[in-house]
Amino acid sequence: MDITTEILIDAPPARVWAVLADFATYGAWNPFMPQIFGTPQAGARLRVRIVPPGSGGMTFRPRLLTVTPERELRWRGHLLVPGLFDGEHRFRLEPTDGGQRTLFRHGESFSGLLLPVIFGARAQAATRAGFEAMNAALKRRAESAATA
Template sequence: MSTTITTTIDIAADPDTVWTVLTDFASYSEWNPFMSRVEGTPEVGSRLVVRLTPAGGRGMTFKPTVLVATPGRELRWLGKLGLGGLFDGEHFFVLERGADGGTRMTHGEKFSGILVSLMRGATKDADDGFDAFNRALKHRAEKVVAR
Protein backbone atom coordinates (compact mmCIF):
# COMPACT_ATOMS: atom_id res chain seq x y z
CA MET A 1 0.00 0.00 0.00
CA SER A 2 1.21 3.52 -0.71
CA THR A 3 -0.01 7.09 -0.72
CA THR A 4 1.66 10.25 -1.98
CA ILE A 5 1.35 13.84 -0.80
CA THR A 6 2.35 16.45 -3.36
CA THR A 7 2.39 20.22 -2.88
CA THR A 8 3.67 22.98 -5.16
CA ILE A 9 4.61 26.61 -4.72
CA ASP A 10 5.97 29.30 -7.02
CA ILE A 11 8.94 31.22 -5.63
CA ALA A 12 10.25 34.52 -7.02
CA ALA A 13 13.86 33.36 -6.80
CA ASP A 14 15.98 31.29 -9.18
CA PRO A 15 16.46 27.56 -8.49
CA ASP A 16 20.05 28.03 -7.27
CA THR A 17 18.91 30.50 -4.61
CA VAL A 18 16.08 28.20 -3.55
CA TRP A 19 18.57 25.28 -3.40
CA THR A 20 20.91 27.32 -1.20
CA VAL A 21 18.12 28.07 1.28
CA LEU A 22 16.75 24.52 1.10
CA THR A 23 20.11 22.93 1.87
CA ASP A 24 21.25 25.42 4.54
CA PHE A 25 20.20 22.95 7.21
CA ALA A 26 21.98 24.87 10.00
CA SER A 27 19.50 27.76 9.53
CA TYR A 28 16.30 25.69 9.62
CA SER A 29 15.59 26.56 13.26
CA GLU A 30 15.42 30.26 12.25
CA TRP A 31 12.62 29.91 9.72
CA ASN A 32 11.25 26.40 9.32
CA PRO A 33 7.94 25.70 11.13
CA PHE A 34 7.83 22.01 10.17
CA MET A 35 11.40 20.71 10.21
CA SER A 36 12.92 22.37 13.22
CA ARG A 37 16.25 20.64 12.79
CA VAL A 38 18.13 18.92 10.00
CA GLU A 39 21.70 17.77 10.46
CA GLY A 40 24.00 16.31 7.83
CA THR A 41 25.00 17.12 4.31
CA PRO A 42 22.91 16.94 1.12
CA GLU A 43 25.06 14.29 -0.56
CA VAL A 44 23.89 11.00 -2.07
CA GLY A 45 24.32 8.17 0.42
CA SER A 46 24.69 10.39 3.48
CA ARG A 47 22.45 10.05 6.52
CA LEU A 48 20.54 13.03 7.85
CA VAL A 49 18.95 13.61 11.23
CA VAL A 50 15.57 15.27 10.73
CA ARG A 51 13.33 16.59 13.51
CA LEU A 52 9.71 17.15 12.44
CA THR A 53 7.51 19.39 14.57
CA PRO A 54 3.99 19.40 13.08
CA ALA A 55 1.59 22.03 14.43
CA GLY A 56 -0.53 20.47 17.15
CA GLY A 57 1.16 17.10 16.70
CA ARG A 58 3.90 15.15 18.37
CA GLY A 59 7.35 15.75 17.06
CA MET A 60 9.52 12.95 15.78
CA THR A 61 13.13 12.47 14.80
CA PHE A 62 14.26 10.11 12.07
CA LYS A 63 17.44 9.38 10.14
CA PRO A 64 16.83 9.18 6.40
CA THR A 65 19.37 8.43 3.67
CA VAL A 66 19.85 10.94 0.85
CA LEU A 67 18.90 9.36 -2.50
CA VAL A 68 19.28 12.36 -4.84
CA ALA A 69 21.09 15.67 -4.32
CA THR A 70 21.32 17.57 -7.60
CA PRO A 71 22.05 21.26 -6.88
CA GLY A 72 19.36 23.58 -8.19
CA ARG A 73 17.16 20.65 -9.23
CA GLU A 74 16.28 17.93 -6.71
CA LEU A 75 16.74 16.74 -3.15
CA ARG A 76 15.27 13.38 -2.15
CA TRP A 77 15.68 11.17 0.91
CA LEU A 78 14.25 7.92 2.26
CA GLY A 79 13.26 7.40 5.87
CA LYS A 80 12.14 4.07 7.30
CA LEU A 81 10.29 3.02 10.41
CA GLY A 82 12.22 0.08 11.80
CA LEU A 83 13.95 -2.11 9.24
CA GLY A 84 11.80 -0.89 6.38
CA GLY A 85 8.61 -2.06 4.76
CA LEU A 86 6.44 -1.03 7.71
CA PHE A 87 6.10 2.71 7.10
CA ASP A 88 8.65 4.23 4.74
CA GLY A 89 8.69 7.77 3.43
CA GLU A 90 10.48 8.99 0.31
CA HIS A 91 10.58 12.77 0.74
CA PHE A 92 11.26 14.97 -2.27
CA PHE A 93 11.87 18.55 -3.35
CA VAL A 94 11.95 19.15 -7.12
CA LEU A 95 12.94 22.60 -8.38
CA GLU A 96 12.01 23.76 -11.89
CA ARG A 97 12.89 27.10 -13.44
CA GLY A 98 9.82 29.01 -14.52
CA ALA A 99 9.53 31.15 -17.66
CA ASP A 100 9.88 34.22 -15.43
CA GLY A 101 13.21 32.97 -14.00
CA GLY A 102 11.61 32.00 -10.70
CA THR A 103 11.19 28.50 -9.32
CA ARG A 104 8.29 26.12 -9.09
CA MET A 105 8.99 23.78 -6.19
CA THR A 106 7.18 20.47 -5.95
CA HIS A 107 7.47 19.14 -2.41
CA GLY A 108 6.04 15.88 -1.26
CA GLU A 109 6.44 12.41 0.11
CA LYS A 110 5.51 8.93 -1.01
CA PHE A 111 4.55 6.79 1.96
CA SER A 112 4.67 3.03 1.55
CA GLY A 113 4.54 -0.07 3.72
CA ILE A 114 2.07 -2.26 5.54
CA LEU A 115 1.20 0.41 8.16
CA VAL A 116 0.29 3.19 5.70
CA SER A 117 -3.45 2.58 6.01
CA LEU A 118 -3.17 2.96 9.81
CA MET A 119 -1.24 6.23 9.58
CA ARG A 120 -3.77 8.44 7.75
CA GLY A 121 -3.63 11.09 10.51
CA ALA A 122 0.14 11.35 10.13
CA THR A 123 -0.16 11.95 6.41
CA LYS A 124 -2.71 14.77 7.00
CA ASP A 125 -0.31 16.42 9.48
CA ALA A 126 2.44 16.04 6.88
CA ASP A 127 0.34 17.77 4.21
CA ASP A 128 -0.28 20.75 6.50
CA GLY A 129 3.40 20.78 7.48
CA PHE A 130 4.54 20.74 3.85
CA ASP A 131 2.37 23.76 3.08
CA ALA A 132 3.78 25.65 6.08
CA PHE A 133 7.32 24.65 5.04
CA ASN A 134 6.69 25.84 1.46
CA ARG A 135 5.40 29.24 2.53
CA ALA A 136 8.34 29.75 4.91
CA LEU A 137 10.90 28.67 2.29
CA LYS A 138 9.31 31.01 -0.26
CA HIS A 139 9.50 33.91 2.19
CA ARG A 140 13.13 33.21 3.07
CA ALA A 141 14.30 32.70 -0.54
CA GLU A 142 12.52 35.82 -1.76
CA LYS A 143 14.03 37.79 1.13
CA VAL A 144 17.51 36.65 -0.01
CA VAL A 145 16.78 37.91 -3.54
CA ALA A 146 15.54 41.27 -2.22
CA ARG A 147 18.85 42.01 -0.45
Protein backbone atom coordinates in the same frame (compact mmCIF):
# COMPACT_ATOMS: atom_id res chain seq x y z
CA MET B 1 -0.03 6.86 -0.70
CA ASP B 2 1.41 10.14 -1.95
CA ILE B 3 1.21 13.76 -0.82
CA THR B 4 2.44 16.44 -3.22
CA THR B 5 2.36 20.21 -2.76
CA GLU B 6 3.79 23.08 -4.78
CA ILE B 7 4.39 26.81 -4.60
CA LEU B 8 5.75 29.41 -7.02
CA ILE B 9 8.72 31.30 -5.58
CA ASP B 10 9.84 34.68 -6.94
CA ALA B 11 13.52 33.76 -6.85
CA PRO B 12 15.75 31.76 -9.20
CA PRO B 13 16.46 28.07 -8.47
CA ALA B 14 20.01 28.87 -7.32
CA ARG B 15 18.66 31.07 -4.51
CA VAL B 16 15.95 28.59 -3.49
CA TRP B 17 18.54 25.80 -3.49
CA ALA B 18 20.90 27.85 -1.31
CA VAL B 19 18.17 28.09 1.34
CA LEU B 20 17.00 24.48 0.97
CA ALA B 21 20.47 22.94 1.16
CA ASP B 22 21.59 25.04 4.15
CA PHE B 23 20.43 22.56 6.80
CA ALA B 24 22.10 24.49 9.63
CA THR B 25 19.63 27.39 9.26
CA TYR B 26 16.39 25.38 9.22
CA GLY B 27 15.62 26.30 12.82
CA ALA B 28 15.49 29.98 11.85
CA TRP B 29 12.80 29.62 9.21
CA ASN B 30 11.30 26.12 8.84
CA PRO B 31 8.24 25.39 11.03
CA PHE B 32 7.78 21.82 9.74
CA MET B 33 11.42 20.63 9.71
CA PRO B 34 13.16 22.73 12.34
CA GLN B 35 16.28 20.52 12.42
CA ILE B 36 18.33 18.65 9.88
CA PHE B 37 21.79 17.43 10.76
CA GLY B 38 24.04 16.04 8.06
CA THR B 39 25.63 16.90 4.76
CA PRO B 40 23.61 17.41 1.56
CA GLN B 41 25.33 14.72 -0.52
CA ALA B 42 23.97 11.51 -2.00
CA GLY B 43 24.45 8.53 0.29
CA ALA B 44 24.71 10.61 3.46
CA ARG B 45 22.65 9.71 6.51
CA LEU B 46 20.70 12.63 8.00
CA ARG B 47 19.00 13.24 11.31
CA VAL B 48 15.72 15.05 10.62
CA ARG B 49 13.19 16.42 13.09
CA ILE B 50 9.69 17.02 11.76
CA VAL B 51 6.86 18.70 13.62
CA PRO B 52 3.52 18.39 11.79
CA PRO B 53 0.87 20.83 13.06
CA GLY B 54 -0.79 19.50 16.21
CA SER B 55 1.97 16.95 16.79
CA GLY B 56 4.80 16.61 19.25
CA GLY B 57 7.05 15.77 16.34
CA MET B 58 9.47 12.97 15.63
CA THR B 59 13.10 12.46 14.67
CA PHE B 60 14.24 9.96 12.06
CA ARG B 61 17.41 9.06 10.15
CA PRO B 62 16.83 8.92 6.39
CA ARG B 63 19.49 8.35 3.73
CA LEU B 64 19.89 10.90 0.94
CA LEU B 65 19.21 9.30 -2.43
CA THR B 66 19.55 12.27 -4.78
CA VAL B 67 21.27 15.62 -4.43
CA THR B 68 21.20 17.55 -7.69
CA PRO B 69 21.96 21.23 -6.97
CA GLU B 70 19.22 23.61 -8.09
CA ARG B 71 17.01 20.65 -9.19
CA GLU B 72 16.28 17.91 -6.64
CA LEU B 73 16.85 16.71 -3.08
CA ARG B 74 15.39 13.30 -2.16
CA TRP B 75 15.73 10.91 0.78
CA ARG B 76 14.21 7.65 2.04
CA GLY B 77 13.48 6.80 5.64
CA HIS B 78 11.94 3.90 7.55
CA LEU B 79 10.21 3.31 10.85
CA LEU B 80 12.34 0.70 12.64
CA VAL B 81 12.92 -1.64 9.66
CA PRO B 82 12.19 -1.27 5.94
CA GLY B 83 8.72 -2.39 4.95
CA LEU B 84 6.85 -1.39 8.12
CA PHE B 85 6.38 2.30 7.34
CA ASP B 86 8.60 3.87 4.70
CA GLY B 87 8.71 7.34 3.22
CA GLU B 88 10.51 8.79 0.23
CA HIS B 89 10.64 12.57 0.63
CA ARG B 90 11.35 14.84 -2.33
CA PHE B 91 11.96 18.48 -3.10
CA ARG B 92 12.06 19.47 -6.79
CA LEU B 93 12.91 22.87 -8.21
CA GLU B 94 11.75 23.79 -11.71
CA PRO B 95 12.88 27.08 -13.28
CA THR B 96 10.13 29.26 -14.75
CA ASP B 97 10.03 32.67 -16.42
CA GLY B 98 13.46 32.27 -18.00
CA GLY B 99 14.96 31.05 -14.73
CA GLN B 100 13.86 34.09 -12.70
CA ARG B 101 11.29 32.16 -10.66
CA THR B 102 11.06 28.63 -9.26
CA LEU B 103 8.21 26.17 -9.09
CA PHE B 104 8.93 24.28 -5.87
CA ARG B 105 7.36 20.81 -5.63
CA HIS B 106 7.45 19.18 -2.21
CA GLY B 107 6.10 15.70 -1.60
CA GLU B 108 6.46 12.27 -0.12
CA SER B 109 5.41 8.75 -1.07
CA PHE B 110 4.49 6.51 1.86
CA SER B 111 4.28 2.71 1.94
CA GLY B 112 4.54 -0.26 4.27
CA LEU B 113 2.53 -2.72 6.32
CA LEU B 114 1.70 -0.16 9.03
CA LEU B 115 0.59 2.56 6.59
CA PRO B 116 -3.17 2.13 7.27
CA VAL B 117 -2.61 2.09 11.05
CA ILE B 118 -0.14 4.98 11.33
CA PHE B 119 -1.15 7.23 8.48
CA GLY B 120 -4.89 7.85 8.63
CA ALA B 121 -6.78 10.88 7.36
CA ARG B 122 -5.77 13.05 10.33
CA ALA B 123 -2.05 12.30 9.92
CA GLN B 124 -2.33 12.90 6.18
CA ALA B 125 -3.97 16.29 6.73
CA ALA B 126 -1.33 17.30 9.31
CA THR B 127 1.47 16.22 6.97
CA ARG B 128 0.02 18.19 4.05
CA ALA B 129 -0.39 21.25 6.31
CA GLY B 130 3.23 20.86 7.44
CA PHE B 131 4.46 20.66 3.84
CA GLU B 132 2.47 23.78 2.94
CA ALA B 133 3.79 25.68 5.98
CA MET B 134 7.35 24.78 5.01
CA ASN B 135 6.72 25.80 1.39
CA ALA B 136 5.40 29.20 2.46
CA ALA B 137 8.35 29.72 4.82
CA LEU B 138 10.84 28.72 2.09
CA LYS B 139 9.15 31.19 -0.28
CA ARG B 140 9.44 34.02 2.28
CA ARG B 141 13.09 33.21 3.03
CA ALA B 142 14.19 32.82 -0.61
CA GLU B 143 12.33 35.91 -1.79
CA SER B 144 13.61 38.11 1.03
CA ALA B 145 17.15 36.88 0.49
CA ALA B 146 16.83 37.42 -3.26
CA THR B 147 15.81 41.04 -2.79
CA ALA B 148 18.20 41.81 0.08
